[in-house]
Amino acid sequence: MSLTARVIRRRPVIVLRLGVIMLVPWAWAAFVMPWWASAVCGGLTVGAVLLAIRFVAAPTAARRRARGAPARSKQGMKKQSLDAPVLPLDLESIHGDLGSLHTGLRRWQKSSFVSSLDTATARERVTEVISQTEGAVLALTLSFRGITSKTREQMETAMSLLQRNVEQANISPGSWLSLPDYIHAYEMQLNEVVEGMIGFSAVSDELLQHQKKVREHSVLIDELLDELRSMSLRIGRLALDSSVAAGESGGQRDHLVDLTDSIRQTSDQAHGLTRTVRKTLETIGDELAIIYKVINNAARTAKESALRAKADVAQLNLTMMDKTKDVEDSLSKINGLGEAIQQDVNNAIIAMQFQDITQQKLENMRGHILVEVMRNLDSLSVETKEMMTRDIFLAIKEETVGRNASASGRTRTDKDAGIRVGDGATRTPPAAPENASAAADSDADVARVELF
Amino acid sequence: MANILAVEDAATMRQVVNFTLTDAGHTVAEAANADEALAHVAKAKFDLIICDINMPGRNGLELVKLLRAMPAFRFVPILMLTTEQKEEVRAEGRAAGATGWIVKPFDPTVLLDVVKKVVR
Numbered sequence: 342m343s344l345t346a347r348v349i350r351r352r353p354v355i356v357l358r359l360g361v362i363m364l365v366p367w368a369w370a371a372f373v374m375p376w377w378a379s380a381v382c383g384g385l386t387v388g389a390v391l392l393a394i395r396f397v398a399a400p401t402a403a404r405r406r407a408r409g410a411p412a413r414s415k416q417g418m419k420k421q422s423l424d425a426p427v428l429p430l431d432l433e434s435i436h437g438d439l440g441s442l443h444t445g446l447r448r449w450q451k452s453s454f455v456s457s458l459d460t461a462t463a464r465e466r467v468t469e470v471i472s473q474t475e476g477a478v479l480a481l482t483l484s485f486r487g488i489t490s491k492t493r494e495q496m497e498t499a500m501s502l503l504q505r506n507v508e509q510a511n512i513s514p515g516s517w518l519s520l521p522d523y524i525h526a527y528e529m530q531l532n533e534v535v536e537g538m539i540g541f542s543a544v545s546d547e548l549l550q551h552q553k554k555v556r557e558h559s560v561l562i563d564e565l566l567d568e569l570r571s572m573s574l575r576i577g578r579l580a581l582d583s584s585v586a587a588g589e590s591g592g593q594r595d596h597l598v599d600l601t602d603s604i605r606q607t608s609d610q611a612h613g614l615t616r617t618v619r620k621t622l623e624t625i626g627d628e629l630a631i632i633y634k635v636i637n638n639a640a641r642t643a644k645e646s647a648l649r650a651k652a653d654v655a656q657l658n659l660t661m662m663d664k665t666k667d668v669e670d671s672l673s674k675i676n677g678l679g680e681a682i683q684q685d686v687n688n689a690i691i692a693m694q695f696q697d698i699t700q701q702k703l704e705n706m707r708g709h710i711l712v713e714v715m716r717n718l719d720s721l722s723v724e725t726k727e728m729m730t731r732d733i734f735l736a737i738k739e740e741t742v743g744r745n746a747s748a749s750g751r752t753r754t755d756k757d758a759g760i761r762v763g764d765g766a767t768r769t770p771p772a773a774p775e776n777a778s779a780a781a782d783s784d785a786d787v788a789r790v791e792l793f
Numbered sequence: 794m795a796n797i798l799a800v801e802d803a804a805t806m807r808q809v810v811n812f813t814l815t816d817a818g819h820t821v822a823e824a825a826n827a828d829e830a831l832a833h834v835a836k837a838k839f840d841l842i843i844c845d846i847n848m849p850g851r852n853g854l855e856l857v858k859l860l861r862a863m864p865a866f867r868f869v870p871i872l873m874l875t876t877e878q879k880e881e882v883r884a885e886g887r888a889a890g891a892t893g894w895i896v897k898p899f900d901p902t903v904l905l906d907v908v909k910k911v912v913r
Contacts, residue, residue, distance in 0.1 A: 478805040486812050687901045690809050694898030697806045698876050701847060 348394050360390045446725050453722035460715045467707040471700050478696045481689075489686050496679040499672045524661050531654040538647035545640030552633050559626050566615050566622070573612040580604035794818040795840035795912040800830040800856065801874070802848040806897070810843060810874070813901040814908065827851035831859065834866060841912050842866070844891075846875040846882070854889045861890035870911040874899065 349356050367382045374382075580601040587597035797819050799810045804825070811821045822837070824830035826848050833839075842860065846853035853873060860866040870892040877883070878896055886894060892911055895904065 475803075475805055479808060482805060482808040482812060486808075486816075489816065690813065690901050691898045693805060693809060697803045697809075698897055700803060700805075701876065 345391055345394050356390060356394065359393060360386060363389050363393075450722050450725035453718045453725060457715055457718035457722060460711055460718060464707050464711045464715070467703050467711065471703050471707070474696055474700060478693050481693060485686055485689055489683065492679055492682050496676060499675050524658070524665060527661075528654065528658055531650065531657075535647050535651045535654065538643050538650065542640050542644040542647060545636050545643065548636050549633060549640070552629055552636070556626065556629060556633075559622050559629070562622055563619065566619050570612055570615045573608045573615065577605045577608035577612075580608065794820065795908065796820045796822075796838065797841045797843060797908070797912075798822045798824060798830060798833055798839045800824045800827065800842065800844040800848070800853070802826055802845060806845070806874075809901075810904070813904055817905050817908075819908070827853070827856040827859070830856055834860065834863070838865065839869060841908060842869060842871045843874050844871060846873060846877055846886070854885055854891075857886070857889040857891050872907065872911065874904075 363386045364383075367379075367386065371379055371382075584598050584601035584605075587601065794817075797814055799807055799814070799821055801807045801810060801823075802825055807823045807825070811823060814821045822833050822839070824833050827850055830842070830844070834842075844853045844856055848856075851859075853875065857871055857873075860869070860871060871890065872893040872895055873886050873891045874895045874897060875882075876897045883894055893907055895907060
């Protein structure tokens with residue numbers, strides 16, 4: 342709505358009077374002028390009235406308002422009043438402004454009261470949020486603590502599989518071994534077995550050598566026995582020849598025959614013994630041959646077994662070392678994951694500290710800012726309420742009425758006295774229709790407040 | 794490993810500090826405010842004190858001044874663990890006798906490094 346239209350709407354009587362005054366110079370010649378000249382004059386008059394309102398009445402009102410601005414600046418409304426379009430100040434305006442101010446104050450007081458309650462609620466909510474987040478983060482911290490300790494324990498257990506226990510030289514039976522230690526011990530054990538078998542094979546070879554020597558000795562003995570047998574035969578033949586010779590010569594023949602018989606008998610016995618020894622030697626030789634075969638077979642088997650075992654052990658070791666490498670790689674990966682988990686936990690710890698910082702800020706807000714806001718709103722509410730109960734509105738109104746009455750000599754109607762000064766209370770309540778009129782004015786004032 | 798006192802009003806932050814240091818093998822005692830911290834130092838000796846600034850009651854800087862006034866804690870390192878980053882507050886901490894200044898949120902590894910440096 343433009344300023345001119347607003348003035349015409351609010352002050353129609355003044356506008357009408359202004360128009361009449363401006364038509365006075367034209368009125369005496371209106372009867373002698375043609376109709377179109379009268380129409381032009383009428384239009385120019387209307388235009389002059391509008392221009393007068395726009396360029397004379399409005400600036401005058403603005404100057405009057407500017408003079409009253411310092412007082413309003415105390416209430417924080419200076420800027421609004423200077424920036425806003427201004428109206429002519431008269432009793433109607435003041436009446437409307439006071440009603441508007443009263444309505445505004447009442448709304449202000451209500452808003453302050455509601456805001457104070459809301460702030461108290463917000464404070465309670467902040468407390469609740471702080472309590473809940475603190476509990477949640479505490480629980481999270483404890484959980485993280487459990488996770489990291491368990492992860493570390495897991496990692497240590499896994500890594501201990503690879504850690505060689507060098508100091509533990511004498512490993513008692515049944516004691517716990519790390520995987521590399523176990524492989525090492527197994528390898529040593531197998532090597533000892535293989536070495537034992539190879540040793541057994543070497544001993545068997547040596548035994549075979551001895552057995553060969555025994556066989557050679559038995560062959561020599563056999564030859565000696567052959568020699569003894571031939572010697573015995575020759576002795577027996579000599580004894581027989583001696584006996585024949587003695588029988589032919591006479592003399593001590595009988596005695597010599599007996600002697601040669603005895604020699605021949607002894608030779609036969611020696612021959613028998615030689616045969617027995619030979620048989621025994623043959624038996625021993627046969628036994629030695631069997632033993633030789635058995636030992637030879639055993640030595641060969643042992644040697645083959647040892648060699649096979651050695652090859653198997655080497656292969657097994659290679660396989661186990663490969664497996665151990667795989668296990669080591671897996672454990673290294675697990676270790677890397679554990680370190681990554683630790684890093685994540687560190688990040689989580691950092692993130693949890695943000696909660697603490699947020700909590701501190703919330704506590705600061707709850708402890709200082711919200712309390713301050715509540716206090717301010719409470720005092721604002723109380724002061725507004727007090728203002729509304731004071732007689733200041735009436736005093737201002739009466740002073741304005743007196744000033745305007747002396748200036749214009751115009752008598753105020755009873756309805757101007759119906760200004761509400763309290764919390765819904767009406768000072769000098771007029772009749773019901775007038776009250777309704779005041780309420781309508783009050784509604785109009787709410788819109789006018791927007792001008793400030 | 795060191796015997797450390799953590800003075801911090803926020804329970805979560807105390808937990809975090811405790812967890813970080815305990816995990817590294819240190820022994821940690823907790824205090825929720827300056828009065829509790831003073832009660833702790835009256836009973837036991839500490840190799841390091843980690844202290845917040847904004848606490849209910851006496852603040853961290855006041856606590857540092859009180860500790861520095863005690864002969865037993867004149868040379869004990871005191872680390873300030875705080876959200877404060879203003880240079881003037883740091884200067885106050887230095888003047889009060891703080892050994893170091895760690896701004897929250899802290900990285901656990903950084904805290905452990907600093908602890909390792911200040912604890913002999």
